[in-house]
Every structure is written in structure tokens, then in C-alpha cells.
Amino acid sequence: MGLFGRKLKQEHKVMLQAERAAGELLPEYHRATPECPQPGRWRMYDSMTAEFEVLEFLRTLVTTVKPRLIVETGAFLGVSTVWMAEGLRRNGEGRIVSCEFDPVVCAKAQEKISASGLAEWIELRNASSLEIQVDGPIDLLFSDSDLDIREQEVRRFLPQIAPYGLILMHDASSHPGRVRDAAKRLEAEGLISLLLLPTPRGLAIAQKRSAAGPGEPARAR
Numbered sequence: 001m002g003l004f005g006r007k008l009k010q011e012h013k014v015m016l017q018a019e020r021a022a023g024e025l026l027p028e029y030h031r032a033t034p035e036c037p038q039p040g041r042w043r044m045y046d047s048m049t050a051e052f053e054v055l056e057f058l059r060t061l062v063t064t065v066k067p068r069l070i071v072e073t074g075a076f077l078g079v080s081t082v083w084m085a086e087g088l089r090r091n092g093e094g095r096i097v098s099c100e101f102d103p104v105v106c107a108k109a110q111e112k113i114s115a116s117g118l119a120e121w122i123e124l125r126n127a128s129s130l131e132i133q134v135d136g137p138i139d140l141l142f143s144d145s146d147l148d149i150r151e152q153e154v155r156r157f158l159p160q161i162a163p164y165g166l167i168l169m170h171d172a173s174s175h176p177g178r179v180r181d182a183a184k185r186l187e188a189e190g191l192i193s194l195l196l197l198p199t200p201r202g203l204a205i206a207q208k209r210s211a212a213g214p215g216e217p218a219r220a221r
């Protein structure tokens, strides 16, 4: 129970746990899934922040495809934001617009970003992913907010995704399956091409399909 006997919100509980852990890496404890039967081979800072190996992957993806604009939904403590910003710093260009709905969590994320030395690459907004306005083509969308709104986020930003842009939906494992089902629905509608990485919490990687033909990203940038 939290202050005044109220139950602590999950985000606040994990935020306090993360503060106590002080950056220590733990074995991933997401339940085993058919596609990832040994999650303990991965590591994590906490159960909200993306798996450590996924953070490494995000940074490498940023240095590999050199996005000019990254949009992240759900910053939590800003850890994935900072890892992607590290990729941008190595690239020497680009920016991330990230949003965090919860004001208390957002303030903590801002502290982390300010202390990271990477603030110049990051614009963090205390706002909902379903309301933020971002200008310009999105080269990389990392959808990592509330499980039940990831599909809405992708649908909302899809028209703005650059022709060869990448869409990442975190937590797309077969358990609990909500994000995975959402990603498969978008694929079945012919909106995206989809790849499901067998990580503990699951990572869907997609590209927008064009009118040109299935699986063929639209041409011309």
C-alpha cells in the first residue's frame, strides 16, 4: 500500500524498485513462452524497462539505419530513450520525441535524461501518445506504452511513417498476446509486414506496406 493507504500504481511500484536496484542487472523474469523458453538467459533492469539485450538492439538499430526522427511512446524512466539517444549521438544526427503520460514518472525520466548528457537529442513530453503531434516523417516508431493502446498508436502514426521506416512494438510475446494479436491484425489487414523476434517479452518489427504491392515498402523518400 502506498501513501494514505492507496494501492501503488504498478509504474510507481516498479519505479521505486528500480531506484532501490540502482542500475543492477537482474535475470529477466518474464514467464517462459513457446518462442522463448529460457527467459533467464536475458537480463533486465526492471520489469517495465525493455530487456537489456533489447536496449542494446535498439541502440544498434539506430546506428544501423540512422533515423532522423524517432518517436517513442511510453518513456517510463527514460532508459530506452537514453539508449536510442546514444545511437543518435554516435550517428551525429537525428532526434527522439518521447512521451510519458504519468507526470511523476515523466519527472523521473527527465532527471535521468538530464543526467545522461544526451538531452540535446531528446524531446520528452508529459503527454499521451494518442494526443501528441509530431512533425515530419517518422523513421523509427518504438511503441512501448500501455499494452492495450499499441494498436491505436501504430494506426495513428502509420500515415507518418517514412516509406522505409521501422515500426517496433514491444511486449509482443505470445503471453499475454495482446500486442502480438494487435500486430497480427495490422498484418492481416495488409497494413504492415511483420517479423516477431523471440525475446522474453517479444519484439514485433514491421514496415508499412504500400499500395505498390504486399511486403514492398513504398518507394521514394
Ligand SMILES: C[S@@+](CC[C@H](N)C(=O)[O-])C[C@H]1O[C@@H](n2cnc3c(N)ncnc32)[C@H](O)[C@@H]1O
Pocket (backbone or CB within 6 Å): 011, 048, 049, 050, 073, 074, 075, 076, 077, 078, 079, 080, 081, 099, 100, 101, 102, 105, 127, 128, 129, 130, 144, 145, 146, 149
Ligand atoms: C513499459 S513502460 C516503457 C518502458 C520504456 N520504454 C523503457 O524500455 O525504458 C510503459 C510506460 O508507458 C506509460 N504510458 C501508458 N500509457 C501511455 C500513453 N497513452 N502515452 C504515454 N505514455 C503512456 C506508462 O506510464 C509507463 O511508464
